[in-house]
Amino acid sequence: MHSKSSLVKSTRNFLWLCSRAIGLVWRTNPSLTVGILLTSILQAILPTAELVASKLVIDRIVTNLSGHHSSSHFWSPSLRYLILIAVLIITLGQVLVPLNDTLRSILADRVTGQVNRKLLLATSKWPGLSHFEDPQIADDWERVRRYAPQSGLEILTVSTGVFVNLCTMIGLAATLAHLHPLALLLVLATALPQMLAQWRYGTSTTRHLYTQTSESRKLGYWKRTQLTPEAAKDVRSYWLWPYFQFRYASSFEHTLGQLDKIRRGLSLRLSLASAVSAAGIAGVYMYLIWNLAQNLSPVGDLVLYGGAAMLMQSRLLELSAILGQIPKSVIFLPSLFKLLDVPADLQQAQTHRCVPHTIERGIEFQDVWFTYPGNNSPVLKGISFTWEPDQVLALVGPNGAGKTTIVKLLLRFYDPQEGRILLDGVDLKDYDLDDLRSRIAAIFQDFVRYEFTIKENVAIADISRMEDQDRLLLALQKADAYKLTAKLPKWIYTRLGRELGDTDLSGGEWQKIALARAFVRDAQLVILDEPTAALDAQAERELFDRFRKLFEGHTAIIISHRLSTVRMADHIVVLVNGTVVEQGDHSQLLALGGYYAEMFKMQAKWYR
Numbered sequence: 001m002h003s004k005s006s007l008v009k010s011t012r013n014f015l016w017l018c019s020r021a022i023g024l025v026w027r028t029n030p031s032l033t034v035g036i037l038l039t040s041i042l043q044a045i046l047p048t049a050e051l052v053a054s055k056l057v058i059d060r061i062v063t064n065l066s067g068h069h070s071s072s073h074f075w076s077p078s079l080r081y082l083i084l085i086a087v088l089i090i091t092l093g094q095v096l097v098p099l100n101d102t103l104r105s106i107l108a109d110r111v112t113g114q115v116n117r118k119l120l121l122a123t124s125k126w127p128g129l130s131h132f133e134d135p136q137i138a139d140d141w142e143r144v145r146r147y148a149p150q151s152g153l154e155i156l157t158v159s160t161g162v163f164v165n166l167c168t169m170i171g172l173a174a175t176l177a178h179l180h181p182l183a184l185l186l187v188l189a190t191a192l193p194q195m196l197a198q199w200r201y202g203t204s205t206t207r208h209l210y211t212q213t214s215e216s217r218k219l220g221y222w223k224r225t226q227l228t229p230e231a232a233k234d235v236r237s238y239w240l241w242p243y244f245q246f247r248y249a250s251s252f253e254h255t256l257g258q259l260d261k262i263r264r265g266l267s268l269r270l271s272l273a274s275a276v277s278a279a280g281i282a283g284v285y286m287y288l289i290w291n292l293a294q295n296l297s298p299v300g301d302l303v304l305y306g307g308a309a310m311l312m313q314s315r316l317l318e319l320s321a322i323l324g325q326i327p328k329s330v331i332f333l334p335s336l337f338k339l340l341d342v343p344a345d346l347q348q349a350q351t352h353r354c355v356p357h358t359i360e361r362g363i364e365f366q367d368v369w370f371t372y373p374g375n376n377s378p379v380l381k382g383i384s385f386t387w388e389p390d391q392v393l394a395l396v397g398p399n400g401a402g403k404t405t406i407v408k409l410l411l412r413f414y415d416p417q418e419g420r421i422l423l424d425g426v427d428l429k430d431y432d433l434d435d436l437r438s439r440i441a442a443i444f445q446d447f448v449r450y451e452f453t454i455k456e457n458v459a460i461a462d463i464s465r466m467e468d469q470d471r472l473l474l475a476l477q478k479a480d481a482y483k484l485t486a487k488l489p490k491w492i493y494t495r496l497g498r499e500l501g502d503t504d505l506s507g508g509e510w511q512k513i514a515l516a517r518a519f520v521r522d523a524q525l526v527i528l529d530e531p532t533a534a535l536d537a538q539a540e541r542e543l544f545d546r547f548r549k550l551f552e553g554h555t556a557i558i559i560s561h562r563l564s565t566v567r568m569a570d571h572i573v574v575l576v577n578g579t580v581v582e583q584g585d586h587s588q589l590l591a592l593g594g595y596y597a598e599m600f601k602m603q604a605k606w607y608r
């Protein structure tokens with residue numbers, strides 16, 4: 001009972017997937033889809049028509065040869081007429097193959113483009129970061145990347161393939177049954193083992209590929225480690241090539257070695273089964289030759305029925321190969337539709353409340369607890385602190401204390417599991433998410449180095465200001481990055497990066513470009529995560545001197561391990577292991593003689 005209901009459920013699920021996939025193909029380009037269907041229907045009818053026409057031509061030739069000896073009688077009007085029809089049918093059959101293939105290729109590319117656009121649109125609606133860090137979603141991406149763009153088209157290919165082969169086979173079966181019902185039975189029975197082997201081949205290899213998705217992600221990773229310019233430095237300086245090659249080779253062996261084993265076993269069965277089907281064809285031919293010898297049938301029958309038996313078998317095999325392909329076409333569709341339908345990872349406010357233009361009361365963390373999705377232990381354990389408007393707040397603490405996590409919560413990349421984060425007394429969750437983020441200029445320590453021009457790299461913080469050159473130049477000046485543009489070949493129009501760019505910058509120069517982004521936006525909140533980590537001592541000092549002026553009228557948060565950068569902050573929060581251990585301004589914390597004072601003295605000692 002249970003297995004029956006699960007069969008009904010999985011069949012319903014399968015049909016739903018197929019209809020959704022075909023719907024996707026249809027909506028991508030209805031006229032191309034119709035073109036493929038029409039050419040497929042014609043391809044279904046033509047093979048039987050070709051056989052019948054050939055038989056009629058041969059029989060007419062034999063009749064004309066036996067009845068008359070003059071050339072004019074041989075070329076009787078009926079023979080010419082039959083030859084013309086046969087040539088037309090054969091030509092049409094030949095023309096349809098490339099036509100159908102071309103239509104399929106065009107549609108395949110369009111479906112791929114459509115699927116990718118849909119996926120990008122769907123991911124743009126994931127408000128947080130959790131989905132990007134979920135290993136199951138990463139597996140779904142891998143399946144989609146490898147197979148799903150073709151899946152919609154494969155479903156179309158499979159369904160038209162099944163239709164074409166069934167139509168062709170009805171004609172062929174009727175022809176064979178006309179010769180003798182046992183001839184039909186013989187062909188069907190001897191094709192059966194090969195059909196089963198073919199089907200098993202398709203389903204087993206697909207199942208294997210599906211279960212190996214995580215492993216093939218690793219395979220891709222080991223390949224990338226040897227190809228990306230970032231890793232190339234390490235690979236060469238540490239001579240990692242043999243090690244990465246080894247990891248790649250063992251991962252390759254793991255995924256594809258097993259597949260080879262499956263393939264070898266199945267191909268042996270397939271060869272044995274082919275021998276059985278060949279025996280079936282031989283049986284039909286023996287019967288035809290015996291008939292011919294007994295003068296029971298014309299020569300044309302050899303072409304018609306022998307051809308029908310061979311074609312029937314090849315179509316049966318094609319059908320089972322197509323049926324074996326179904327799991328491959330379908331098995332990746334759930335991943336595609338899961339990615340398209342995955343619910344948002346954050347609740348969005350229904351009220352569309354905007355962040356006030358002037359922050360009056362500041363920001364307050366109230367007993368905030370946070371654990372990263374998939375982790376067991378919390379990263380933030382009951383964090384509480386207040387951040388007054390127009391203040392510069394600094395977060396300090398050892399590595400892994402949770403400083404960047406606090407910033408991620410402020411941007412609502414994740415929501416805390418317990419506690420609240422208030423902006424002017426209102427929970428961040430109650431603000432419109434897009435509006436909230438548009439009021440924050442955040443520069444992370446792992447900022448992205450886009451292979452764009454300098455102008456674009458700065459304007460990325462507010463695309464609407466792309467043509468506001470004065471603003472962009474001012475931002476570059478504030479970040480002390482303007483000077484470096486002078487030495488570049490195309491000034492601010494110089495494209496940066498190693499892959500597409502004209503030239504590249506040093507780490508510190510890149511950091512200045514990233515810092516300039518903070519000054520492009522009209523943001524109420526500025527977040528700088530390690531803004532001076534890559535700067536030289538003089539640049540850090542200059543930034544430090546100008547910091548107050550640069551962020552005048554801004555509520556800013558700065559994360560830094562360099563306490564020389566941090567000391568000018570109005571309020572300093574010291575985090576250790578996810579909890580606030582001290583807070584106050586620089587002199588208060590020094591007077592306290594705790595973690596901050598110790599770190600500051602240690603750093604000062606090093607400098608001295």
Ligand SMILES: Nc1ncnc2c1ncn2[C@@H]1O[C@H](COP(=O)(O)OP(=O)(O)OP(=O)(O)O)[C@@H](O)[C@H]1O
Nearest residue numbers: 133372375379397398399400401402403404405406
């Ligand atoms: N995306 C993530 N998924 C799971 N755990 C994470 C993730 N990001 C950070 N963590 C964990 O959270 C802890 C705090 O990380 P966070 O980046 O906030 O530290 P931090 O104080 O900014 O450290 P650092 O000074 O090294 O930049 C770390 O122990 C880290 O392992």
